[in-house]
Amino acid sequence: MELLVCIKQVPDDSVEISLDPVSKTPALQGVTPVVNAFDTYALEMAARLKEAHGGEITVVSIGGEDVKNSLKNCLAVGADNAYLVKEEAAFSHDPAGIAKTLKKAIGEIEKDRGKPFDLIFCGKESTDYASSQVGLFLGEESSLPVAANVISVEPVEGGIKLKQETEEGYRVMEAALPCVVTIQKPNYDPRYPTIKSKMAARKKEITELSPIENLESQFKVLQILEPPKRAAGVKIKGDNIQEAVTEAMSVMTKARIF
Amino acid sequence: MAYLISEEAQDLLQDVKNFCEKEVKEPCKEFDVSGEWPKEIYEKAFEQGYQALEVPEEYGGPGLSRVDVAALIEQMAIADAGFATTISASGLALKPVLIAGSEAQKERVCELVLEGGLGAFCLTEPGAGSDAGAGKTTAVKDGDSYVLNGRKCFITNGGVAAFYCVTAMTDKTKGVKGMSMFLIEAGTPGLSTGKEENKMGIRTSNTCDVVLEDVRIPASNLIGEEGKGFSIAMKTLDQARTWMGCIAAGIAQRGIDEAISYGKERIQFGNPVIKNQGLQFKVADMQIKTETARQMVAHALTRMDLGLTYTMESAIAKCYASDIAMEVASEAIQIFGGYGYSREYPVEKLLRDAKIFQIFEGTNEIQRIVIANNIIGR
C-alpha cells in the first residue's frame, strides 16, 4: 500500500508554554521543536501496516527549513520519502488553509512518484493548537472518505477496515481506498530512531514543494491571554496523617463539601 | 556547556536523551533497589545500537568520533550510571581485539556486538587487583588449542556477555611478560559465572566472578602474541579510563541538574533556596568541576582520535572526573537537605554510583602513579 502521513512540527509538549510578559505572545524560544505526538502515532501505525503488508511510506509537512529536521526524524522511524511544502508562515493558516495546501501537495507528490496514495494519515489533533480539523477538512476538500479518532487500520478486500474510538468503545468501519484517517493513540508506543536508522535518514534528500499564495484565514486572533490563576487554598502537612486528615475534613465540612 | 560535537551527533544526542529519559531514568530506579539486571531495558538499548557505538565504521559501526560518542555516553550516565557502565564495558572488551586482534577476531567481535551482544574484559583476580601481574589464571597450549583455568573477579558484564577477553599466564616464570590475552565466546564449555556482587552503586550493571575450568579454545583465539597480554591490557585500560571519566562527569552533571531544579522549587523563608548566594556558590563550584572534568575527557579522546599519546591525559580524566563526581554528588545531597539523604529522592544514588569510579579500571592511586611516572620519569 502507498501510505502518506501528514506531519506537523510543534513545540515540545512536555514543556509548559507561558505567555511572554513583554510581547504578549507564547514564549516559544528555547522550546525544542518535535513531531506532533499524534502524528508520531500515525507514522507508527503506518510503519506497522507497511511491515505487515508492504508498500512505502511518504511523509509531508508544511513549514520552514527547520521542519526538515523533524522530517528526518520521521525518515528514521519508518518513512521512506519526505516532502516539505516550503511555507514560513504555515502557523498563520487555519485548518482549511492547511488542508488546501496538503491537497495540492498530495497531487504534486503523486505526480512526482507516479502513483497515487491509498491511505492518508493525520494525527487526530496537534498538541499545540489542537483544532482536530485538518484531517477532516482534507477529506472533505478531496472528496475522500474520512474517519477521525482511528485506533487501528487493516487492509481488507476492496479497501480497509478500521476501528474508530467512541465514548463507550469503538466502531468498526469499512471504507474504499483512497481514504483519510486521523489517528488517536493506539495501545502501543512509537518506536525510537536507532543510531543506524538516524544516520541513514540524515543522508536522505527532502523534496521541496511550493505553497499556495495568499491563503485567507477564517480566524482573527484578537488577544492572547493567560488563563486566570486559581488561588491555592490550605495545605495541611504534619507527621501524623490521622491529624492531617481530620484537619482537612474540618476545612471541607466548613466549606459544606461534606 | 557540553562536548563540542558534530551536527549528526547533536541529532543523535537528542534521540539518546529522549530514549534515556523515558526508558532508562525512571525504570532504572526500581532496579537500583532490587539489584536485578534490567534485561528489558538493555534489550531496548541494544535495538537502538548503543552497545555498538565504539564499533569502527569499517566493521559496521556508526563512524562517530570518540568525542561524539562521549556526548552520547554522558547522556546515558545522566540517566543511570550503571546503565552507561554496562554499555561502556562492552566497548572496553572490544578494545583488546581492536588493539591487537586478527582481522577475523575483529570481524567476529564486532559482529557479536552489532547483533546486540555485550563484551566483558577479564583481568582482575582475587589476588591480583592493582597488581595485575600476580594473576594465577593459566593458559596451557595443547596442540591446536589452549586450555584455560582460573578465576576472574569483579567482572562487569561477567554474567551477561557474549564474549570475554581474558588474560592468562602462558609462562609463569616470566611474570607480566608471560601473560597473554584470549578471546572466549559465551557458551564455551568450562566457562561459568560465579558469585554476583551485591554492590553499593551502579546496581543496574552486572558484576560477577568468571570461572574458567578446563576451558578449551582454538589457538587462533589468542589475541596478539603470547606474552603480550599485559601490554594489551594496559593499552586497553589506557583508553578505557577516559570513558570512565566520561560516565563520572555524567553523574556529576545529573547532580547539578537535580540540585538546580530542586533548589528552584524548594521554598524556605519565602524564597526558593537557590536564591541564597551560599547555594549559588555551591552550584557554581559543582559546575566548574564538572565542566573541567568533561573537557579533560574530551581532550584525552581528541588525542586518541588524532593518534597522539594519551596515557597521562586519560589517567587525569578518569582520576579527576571520579574525584569530582564524589564531591558534586555530595554537594547535591547537601542542597537537597534532609530529602537528599532519603532514598525517595534521586541524589543519594549519585554518591553510591560515583564511588566505584575512583576504584575500578585502576584505582585513583594507580592513576596518580601513572601521571607521576609520565611527568617525573621512572
Add this chain to the structure above:
Amino acid sequence: MSVSGGKNIMVYVETVSQSPVSGALEVLSKAHKLAADRGEKVIAVLIGMDLEEAARTSILAGADQAIMVKRETYDMEVFGEVLTKLAEKYRPSLILSAGTLAGKDIMPMVACRLHTGCAVDVMDITETDGQLVFTCPVYGGTVLNQLIITGTPAIGVVRSGAFAKELISERTGEILEEKVETEDTNRLKIIDVVKEMAEAVNLEEAEVIVSGGRGMGSLENFKLVEQLAEACHGVVGATRPAIEAEWVPRSHQVGQSGKIVAPKLYIACGISGATQHVSGMIGSGYIVAINKDEDAPVFDIADVGIVGDAVKVIPLLIEEIKRISSR
C-alpha cells in the same frame, strides 16, 4: 454555497438513547443568553428517532425552536449534510455543538461545506462590538486565544462544563419535523459498534470525581481511588500515566487528551498536577489534593491539600467521610 448575513443561533443537540447529552444542554443555555442579547432565536437540531422528549428538554434548556430530523443510525457524513442543509435553509449567524467526539467530527465538516471557520474547545463566547469572540485554549491550556471567525456562520464546538445548563420548566417553544434529503454516499460503512464499558463513564456529568495518578504506585493501590470514589458517590478519573500503566481504562482519563470536567468536588490522589491534567479539571468547584511531595504543583490550585502518601491518607479519609455521612 455560503451562508452570509445570517441571524439566529443553531445548536446541534446530540442524543444518546433518545436523551440530549449534557454538553448540548449547556450549549443551549448559553445560546439562549447570547440570542436574548442579540434579539435572536435559538434553533435546536436533533437527528435520530423518537426524539420528541429530547426536543422538549431542548426547549427547557433554552431553544425557541426544536427541529427533529429522522435518521435510523448515526452516520457522520449524513448528519453533517443534514446540518449543512438546515444551515443553508435557516441561515443562522452561529452554529454550536457540544465538544463530544461526534461534535468534533461533524462540525468541521459543516464548516468546510459552508466555507467558514470552526472554533473548537470553546471555553467562552462573548460579544464585543457586535462580534462574537471565542476563547479557546492552546498549548495544552496554558495560553488562551480570543478570536473571531470572519466567515458566516461562525461555528463553535464547546468544551464540556464551560457553561452551566439551566432547565426552566416554564419555557415553551415550537417543535417541528424537517425532512432533509441527503445523499447516501456510504463512503464509510459502519460494520459493528462495540461497547467496551459496561456503562458509559460519565465524567462530564459527575458531581464528584476522584482521580488517581502515577503517585498511586500500583494497580492494587489504585483500588483505593475507586473505594474513595464509592464513598463519595463519585466517578473514578485518572491521569495519563495511570491510564498507560493500565490501572484503569482510557475512558476515565481527565485532561487535555481525555475528558474536560467541571464537577463540584474533585479529589486528586497521587497526582502531581501537570498542565495536561490540570487543564482538564481546573474548572472544578472545589479541589482536594493528596500528594506526598509537598512541592507538587497540584497544591497551587487545590482548595485543600494534604501532604502525605495517598495510599495511607485515603483509607483514613474514607473512614472520616463514612463517619460524617452516617450522622
